[in-house]
Amino acid sequence: MSRLKEQTIRSETIFEGRVIRVQLDEVRLPNGKTSTRELVKHTGAVSVMAVTKEGKMVFVRQYRKPLDKEILEIPAGKLEPGEDPKECAARELEEETGYRAQNLKPIVSFYTSPGFADELLHLYEATGLSEGEANPDSDEFVERVELTLEEAFQAMESGEIADAKTVAALYIWHNRVLTEK
Structure with missing residues (x-):
């Protein structure tokens, strides 16, 4: 595992549209602390x-x-x-x-x-x-x-x-x- 990788603890879709999906992820940081990430998912x-x-x-x-x-x-x-x-x-x-x-x-x-x-x-x-x-x-x-x-x-x-x-x-x-x- 990369020493910079964030591990996903929890993921929730908060919006699903025609073009994008937005999800909120809770992640464990490399230093052991947690944070949240707002992600836009797109087909390309x-x-x-x-x-x-x-x-x-x-x-x-x-x-x-x-x-x-x-x-x-x-x-x-x-x-x-x-x-x-x-x-x-x-x-x-x-x-x-x-x-x-x-x-x-x-x-x-x-x-x-x-x-x-x-x-x-x-x-x-x-x-x-x-x-x-x-x-x-x-x-x-x-x-x-x-x-x-x-x-x-x-x-x-x-x-x-x-x-x-x-x-x-x-x-x-x-x-x-x-x-x-």
Whole structure:
């Protein structure tokens, strides 16, 4: 056993919603004392870094209620239980932007907020894009936006791009552009 591991003494689900489950755990700390942890359980998600043949990254503008504002994000969505992340990435890209990708390649998977949530986000690169019709979920209202690397960094500096997955994708894209030069 790890010398840093916390042992769960008791666990109670305090909320179960469509997207998350919240549980309250009582844990024994490495020093023998006890504490509580509020945990958000999530099935995981995907995000897609899609760049057009014109060299523009594909984003969606979406209102985010927790922030009470619109932001630009790369296409993304929640995994259904047992769903293959690559299939989810293809579905989300098409639903939100209308684009289909000839190739979807995994880039990295990372935990979005490991201090309180177990959400694992899988980032994919989409290439060989062909344009089609967007078909977002009935409760999802998005607008497709395509930006050059310079425009995307300006949007990040202005706060219009402010979420971690999109910031990570921008820096990955930036590094790839630098490497190709």
